[in-house]
Amino acid sequence: MSAYHQLSDLQRALKADELCCVDMVQAFLKRIRERPEINAFLEVYDEEAIERAAWLDAEHVAGRWYPLSGMVMALKDNIAYKGHRFSASSKILEGFESLFSATATQRLFDAGAIFIGRVNCDEFAMGSSNENSAFGPVLNPLDSQRVPGGSSGGSAAAVAAGFCHAALGSDTGGSIRQPSAYCGVVGLKPTYGRISRHGLIAFGSSFDQIGPITHSLEDAALLTEIMAGADDYDGTCSRRPASECRMPTEPKGNGRLKLVVLEDLEDSGGLDPQMFEAYQNLLVRLKAEGHQIITRSLPELKYSIPTYYILATAEASSNLSRYSGVHYGYRNPDATTLEETYKKSRTEAFGKEVRRRIMLGTFVLSEAYYDAYYSKGQKVRRLLRDKSYALLEGADALLLPTTTGAAFRFGEKSDDPLQMYKEDMFTVLANLNGFPAVSVPFALNRERLPLGIQLMGRPWEEGQLLRMAAILHPHRAVSTPLDA
Numbered sequence: 408m409s410a411y412h413q414l415s416d417l418q419r420a421l422k423a424d425e426l427c428c429v430d431m432v433q434a435f436l437k438r439i440r441e442r443p444e445i446n447a448f449l450e451v452y453d454e455e456a457i458e459r460a461a462w463l464d465a466e467h468v469a470g471r472w473y474p475l476s477g478m479v480m481a482l483k484d485n486i487a488y489k490g491h492r493f494s495a496s497s498k499i500l501e502g503f504e505s506l507f508s509a510t511a512t513q514r515l516f517d518a519g520a521i522f523i524g525r526v527n528c529d530e531f532a533m534g535s536s537n538e539n540s541a542f543g544p545v546l547n548p549l550d551s552q553r554v555p556g557g558s559s560g561g562s563a564a565a566v567a568a569g570f571c572h573a574a575l576g577s578d579t580g581g582s583i584r585q586p587s588a589y590c591g592v593v594g595l596k597p598t599y600g601r602i603s604r605h606g607l608i609a610f611g612s613s614f615d616q617i618g619p620i621t622h623s624l625e626d627a628a629l630l631t632e633i634m635a636g637a638d639d640y641d642g643t644c645s646r647r648p649a650s651e652c653r654m655p656t657e658p659k660g661n662g663r664l665k666l667v668v669l670e671d672l673e674d675s676g677g678l679d680p681q682m683f684e685a686y687q688n689l690l691v692r693l694k695a696e697g698h699q700i701i702t703r704s705l706p707e708l709k710y711s712i713p714t715y716y717i718l719a720t721a722e723a724s725s726n727l728s729r730y731s732g733v734h735y736g737y738r739n740p741d742a743t744t745l746e747e748t749y750k751k752s753r754t755e756a757f758g759k760e761v762r763r764r765i766m767l768g769t770f771v772l773s774e775a776y777y778d779a780y781y782s783k784g785q786k787v788r789r790l791l792r793d794k795s796y797a798l799l800e801g802a803d804a805l806l807l808p809t810t811t812g813a814a815f816r817f818g819e820k821s822d823d824p825l826q827m828y829k830e831d832m833f834t835v836l837a838n839l840n841g842f843p844a845v846s847v848p849f850a851l852n853r854e855r856l857p858l859g860i861q862l863m864g865r866p867w868e869e870g871q872l873l874r875m876a877a878i879l880h881p882h883r884a885v886s887t888p889l890d891a
């Protein structure tokens with residue numbers, strides 16, 4: 408297989424008969440088999456993917472082309488695909504098979520995508536390192552001592568390892584962008600409400616968004632446009648035109664952007680010195696290229712992590728109450744009463760982090776503490792949203808590192824939940840305010856690990872945002888680490 412950058416190039420090669428879908432799928436399957444230790448896939452749809460590829464090849468011979476003809480994708484294990492198992496990487500959904508496809512899955516399928524398998528993630532998408540999966544951690548394909556990030560670690564690792572062209576992730580507090588940064592690929596969290604959440608296992612319903620993890624901004628735009636648009640099954644899904652996700656051919660403002668950066672950034676999140684240096688170099692380069700860098704302050708950024716962990720756990724405690732051991736999935740075989748069934752099934756089948764969040768969420772929603780935590784959290788969320796609009800006034804986007812540094816080592820943060828939660832320092836703002844944000848690899852550190860930079864734009868301007876991000880993504884210089 409030759410180097411893969413974006414679907415349009417691949418489709419040209421398919422049309423010129425230089426390759427076919429079956430050979431491509433076979434090559435991906437071979438790579439997946441060659442590196443089982445990565446543990447990105449919970450299930451590989453070998454035969455089904457080959458069959459689908461053969462069908463597409465036949466369609467192509469007959470002159471029928473689809474928008475996603477040739478694109479091979481992986482699905483995060485919390486996104487439904489009819490007739491296939493999915494478990495949110497939790498023991499509690501053991502053996503569960505989906506009766507329907509998520510709207511996002513269905514739209515990609517109808518557009519011609521080939522699904523090659525479902526990929527590992529942190530249990531119920533709670534985590535930043537993939538160490539919380541009931542099916543073992545995913546290794547970062549660039550350095551197996553390091554985490555791929557989370558919760559969509561399997562998705563980002565699969566794309567970076569060249570196991571597929573693109574993958575779907577979900578982002579509640581950074582779960583698309585942070586693993587994309589750690590694996591050196593592109594990850595977009597669309598505006599809240601852009602893509603239907605129907606068929607996505609709920610974590611924090613007022614935050615959750617599905618989004619693409621890709622090698623290029625062009626593919627991210629295309630996949631988002633295909634998944635976007637009103638859906639009768641999700642009332643929070645916007646009716647705004649999906650074409651807003653398309654990258655405009657002309658860059659905004661003659662290509663000279665006004666980018667907001669935050670004052671005292673190095674103090675706020677404990678930036679790793681190498682990240683700080685790469686970030687400063689980027690600012691110098693952008694200024695030299697004629698972009699305007701505007702420094703503004705957002706002292707309230709420090710409230711974003713506590714606010715997120717109050718509100719998201721509150722929502723999670725309610726969303727996860729359906730896993731009772733009665734309806735589906737795991738049930739303790741020895742329980743004799745209903746209450747015992749609930750208690751034993753939930754205690755045994757939920758992992759430690761999920762149990763911690765259910766307890767935290769139940770606590771902040773309890774009558775005595777509701778006002779002190781949940782209500783206050785809602786107010787701070789509103790404040791952060793208003794401040795975000797003010798921050799972007801007269802400017803095009805906010806420029807922030809995606810994470811404080813490069814991928815960390817296994818075990819480094821897993822014993823200390825607060826350390827792990829700090830991973831979300833720069834990503835949760837876009838979930839609290841609902842704005843779109845994209846992470847792109849922009850530099851390598853001295854250990855040759857990728858660093859991610861993030862651009863957050865105004866709601867409903869994904870196309871513009873991705874267009875702007877092109878200035879940060881010198882993909883030919885910092886190539887996505889493994890060609891696919």
Ligand code: GLN
Nearest residue numbers: 532533534579580581582
């Ligand atoms: N790290 C965040 C958390 O653990 C992100 C989760 C997410 O976006 N799904 O909650």
